[in-house]
Amino acid sequence: MVNTVLITGAAGWLGGLLATALHNDPLTPDVHLILADIVEPKAPAGSKAVLIKADLSDKAQVDALFTTKFGVPDTIYCLHGIMSRGSEDNFELGVKINIDSVRSLLESTRALAKPSIKFIFTSSLAVYGGPLPPVVTPSTIATPEGAYGMGKLTSELMVNEYTRRGWIDGRIIRLPTIVVRPGVPSNATSAFISGIIREPLKGLEALCPIGDSYESPELSLPSWLASPETTIKNFVIAKHVPAEKFLKHTRVVCLPGFTATVRDELEALLKVAGPEVLKLVKFKDDPINRRIVSSWPPAFDNTYPLSLGFVVDEGGMEPIVRQFQKDVAAGIA
Ligand SMILES: NC(=O)c1ccc[n+]([C@@H]2O[C@H](COP(=O)([O-])OP(=O)(O)OC[C@H]3O[C@@H](n4cnc5c(N)ncnc54)[C@H](O)[C@@H]3O)[C@@H](O)[C@H]2O)c1
Known part of the structure; x- marks a missing residue:
């Protein structure tokens, strides 16, 4: 049919x-x-x-x-x-x-x-x-x-x-x-959540509007x-x-998801691609962006969507960064 x-x-x-x-x-x-x-x-x-x-x-x-x-x-x-x-x-x-x-x-x-x-x-x-x-x-x-x-x-x-x-x-x-979004940065407030992985894996600098150094406690800002x-x-x-x-x-x-902080993302990037790639992430605070992203909830109960048959990622950020690295190598990112 x-x-x-x-x-x-x-x-x-x-x-x-x-x-x-x-x-x-x-x-x-x-x-x-x-x-x-x-x-x-x-x-x-x-x-x-x-x-x-x-x-x-x-x-x-x-x-x-x-x-x-x-x-x-x-x-x-x-x-x-x-x-x-x-x-x-x-x-x-x-x-x-x-x-x-x-x-x-x-x-x-x-x-x-x-x-x-x-x-x-x-x-x-x-x-x-x-x-x-x-x-x-x-x-x-x-x-x-x-x-x-x-x-x-x-x-x-x-x-x-x-x-x-x-x-x-x-x-x-x-x-x-949804991470990692390919292509050029979108006008979503959350765009940096993909950008800090995508741009460095392509050899480009990325701007992170949250936190002003890799050591910043604000990098613990969690996202779903x-x-x-x-x-x-x-x-x-x-x-x-x-x-x-x-x-x-x-x-x-x-829909089911998992929690990761900005630091979790950067650590996955470091593990998958090394310190030189991590250095491509620069920090410039953007208060509007920070306010909106901080208002979004960082954790959900997945029980109901899983009971309906929806599926969830396993393994956190690292497999996602690895997959994106493969997509970059294949020229589809
Ligand atoms: N990507 C994410 O992380 C995310 C997260 C939450 C929700 N969503 C939702 O999922 C949906 C798809 O997201 P996406 O990331 O593919 O977005 P996208 O921006 O890539 O796609 C949206 C599309 O809508 C089209 N569009 C805009 N105005 C239009 C109009 N007047 N007439 C016809 N088309 C028009 C755009 O041309 C664009 O192709 C959106 O509704 C978005 O709000 C996405």
């Missing part, structure tokens, strides 16, 4: 990886991909895909996603968005894309009157802020301290409400920070992380989880 999947934000980092993973998913051997982004997306080699360049802040362009030769999708991955620092610095743009365009997509989906459509929304741990328990659980209340988290939480509430009303089969996955490989596995799993397995009152799932 053909499985038709729409991915918005398909030209982005995770969107591109997801398209390839869905194309290779043995559980759904015949996949039709509808790939949409404001930037022309690319099709995975050998896949059946339609590529749509669309600005999803325009409702007519959102509606057009459902009238391609592949027809109505069974699953929608809503990945497009303006990243954390981008929506903090440009409030209007963040609201337009992270809230208004998601609502348009939900409305277009609702108009199809096909409640079995799985609507998978990528949210973030940036929905949390304020005083938090040492370990976040499914009952921890989300009080964001930035425009990005506010936008994600607003859209989450709508995905939950549309699901409660039986208009869609919503699934909300709150992602840890996951590798891209594990995250993409979890994206695919998100569509296979039977609807009845989710908690009755919410479709929010915090």
Whole structure:
């Protein structure tokens, strides 16, 4: 049976990886991909895909996603968005894309009157802020301290409400920070968490906005992380989880992750690549960045997502740094 999947934000980092993973998913051997982004997306080699360049802040362009030769999708991955620092610095743009365009997509989906459509929304741990328990659980209340988290939480509430009303089969996955992001630095507040590994492994200097020397106690700032490989596995799993397995009152799932401090990252870099590479990390304090990243929770209880079948990285930062070093050597980072 053909499985038709729409991915918005398909030209982005995770969107591109997801398209390839869905194309290779043995559980759904015949996949039709509808790939949409404001930037022309690319099709995975050998896949059946339609590529749509669309600005999803325009409702007519959102509606057009459902009238391609592949027809109505069974699953929608809503990945497009303006990243954390981008929506903090440009409030209007963040609201337009992270809230208004998601609502348009939900409305277009609702108009199809096909409640079995799985609507998978990528949210973030940036929905949390304020005083938090040492370990976040499914009952921890989300009080964001930035425009990005506010936008994600607003859209989450709508995905939950549309699901409660039986208009869609919503699934909300709150992602840890994903390391190591390849390519050029993004405008995410968390970009340095990848940058301090990525740039040095490519022989380039990296700027760390937290702490002003390798000895600084501030390097103990912890983050909640996951590798891209594990995250993409979890994206695919998100569509296979039977609807009845989710908690009755919410479709929010915090994807599994692990805690690592900035120092843990630097130590993994030292171990994998040596002291000369570590020296490429420079420090320049950025108070806005520090405030936002410090407000995000550093540890979650993985029990619920693991019970749904999601998977977690084993071994902390070191295998992730080693994998990225291999990707650099292979020219794919
Ligand atoms: N990468 C992470 O660490 C991380 C962590 C938490 C949550 N997320 C979420 O996961 C999703 C994917 O993340 P990513 O790292 O691939 O981001 P990305 O920035 O690489 O991709 C986002 C894509 O959205 C597209 N987009 C922006 N505005 C658009 C518009 N008006 N119309 C159509 N497309 C538009 C961009 O062109 C881009 O290709 C995002 O929703 C992000 O908020 C990512």
